[in-house]
Amino acid sequence: MNADAIIIGAGACGLMCAVQAGYLGKQVIVLEKSEKPGAKILISGGGRCNYTNYLASAEQFISANPHFIKSAFTQWTVDDTISFFETYGIQGKEKTLGQLFPDNKNAKDVVAIFTSVCADLGQEIRCNADVKDIEVLADGFKVTYDKNGKTVVLTATKLVIATGGLPIPKMGATDFALRFARKNDLKIIETAPALVPLTITGKDEEWFAQLSGNSVFCEVSNDEISFEENILFTHWGLSGPAILQISSFWRRGEVINLNLLPNQNIVVLLDEERKTNGKSLLSTLLNRFYTRKFTDALGKFLPLSKTVASLTNAEIEQIEQTIHHFKVKPAGDKGYDKAEVMRGGIDTNEISSKTLECKKIPGLYFGGECMDVTGWLGGYNFQWAWASGFVIAQNL
Template identity: 75%
Template sequence: LGQQIICNAEVTAVEMPDGNFKVLYTHNGKEKTLESQSLVITTGGLPIPKMGATDFALRFARNHQLNIIETAPALVPLTITGKDEDWYAHLSGNSVFCKVSNEKISFEENLLFTHWGLSGPAILQISSYWKPGEVFNLDLLPGKDISAIIETERKTNGKSLLSTIFNRLYPKKFTDALAKFLPIEKQVASLTKEELELIHKTIHLFKVKPAGDKGYDKAEVMRGGIDTNELSSKTLACKKIPNLYFGGECVDVTGWLGGYNFQWAWASGFVIAQNI
């Protein structure tokens, strides 16, 4: 269609003389300029800087008094430090299906223990709704009731060890690790009321307080960005600067795992293309 595509170029600045856009960039070691009546900025967010991620769109928007929603890594592994650090690290490589939840949302997915803390789909999902200092809950047996399972076992074989039940439900290494919190080598018929309550709380309401996240280098996306209120919901044109458009990850739109962020990138690009 006659477009010119310039690769391996770095935009250094954008000026707006006389209502048009003047793009300053370097290419093959030379400084060059382009002028246009319209400008589209879809330079992504901050994750994976080794792949060329840049804050250009955010800096440009901020310099022109556009509101920026606070940014942070999202869909990102979380770290555990302190007294429980070794417990999580010992389980590195083990995966458990769970329901992870906080006051905002819940997900039923697998979590993965790592040498630095937690990862896997469940953790990546909840990380988009988590802030430092907050606690979230793990239901380590979603859709089932550990108390009912134990009660059934007590009626049929009260001499069974609690670890025997857990080994039916979890990887053995995870069962062994639960010994830090629960009397797993005790016969189920001998469990006290207090111990049964502790088992139920540990399995269905396991509290996690991460120390932090693995940062933009390991994040799949960035949350926050250019406030959607600054853009037309129909065209993604900037309301304050005529003929300027923003799309993709630099805008405050963050999706779940499963291709939603790719879809937003493609959809926003399509919408802009229809309205330039």
């Protein structure tokens, strides 16, 4: 055997697994298809890497089995993530909604920790290694990969598949884990882009496009869940944190609701304005909360040039509906090219929640995004990657 374990994928999960295995004296070889490890880490958080979230728990994850990740999150906690990075010189700085970023460092420093520690522990990371075949042996696994046109064969008693999901194929994402799962009769929960911008077409397309670049703080909701963060208008539809969040819960054909003034009541504001300055225009009131361009765009639905005092009950009701119950029916999403994660994946019922070992193929482990575990925006998916990498390493 060439090593105790072969890890396919040098992303967040694979790298953490390699380091943690090294701590335990286990030798692994990490195979990475791309030119360098941690490609997706490097672009996360705009290159700043929001590497965990203080609020991370099973409640912020989508899965057919919502209890699956509880064991991993007990074995490797947010505090463990924070302590791990502090050990190697990265202090966390909290941003909005519990997101933790490196203070005075960035994503490159995060990746550098793993490559440096792997080197110190004698763990090999082989890049430009394109895995072509996996053979399940009686006592382990034979992995065949291509490196610069040459075929290389490795064997190990344990195998870890941490190849991620389908998003951002230009970064090297593939359906490798899903293909392997299908080939070996493992069930897959239907996959789709998640944390992804939504598109608007048809009669409303021009209205959204004219607002491209405008950002508005909103409560975005559907029948299942709601999020309060910014939305961003684009020339093809809607993006921004709140839209990315709701996209993981949105299904084609559904309508989403935008509360454009979530922490105020427009009817109360109109009543107060009528008492103090009834001659002011509706547009003047709305300009206190929105950019002039956004207010002007609302003129398609609202009587902006009327004074507050002259508004009829029907107009006030229309204003209330527009501001607090703005309905949007997206045509679709921007696909895996723009998605941050994949929804769905290998069914967690195929995997032990305590060890992340495949129930049907002993010695095989799955970690990270390739499984049916999808976190919210804001460091949650990193916490799952670190936790799953740690858990697998304990069981190699």
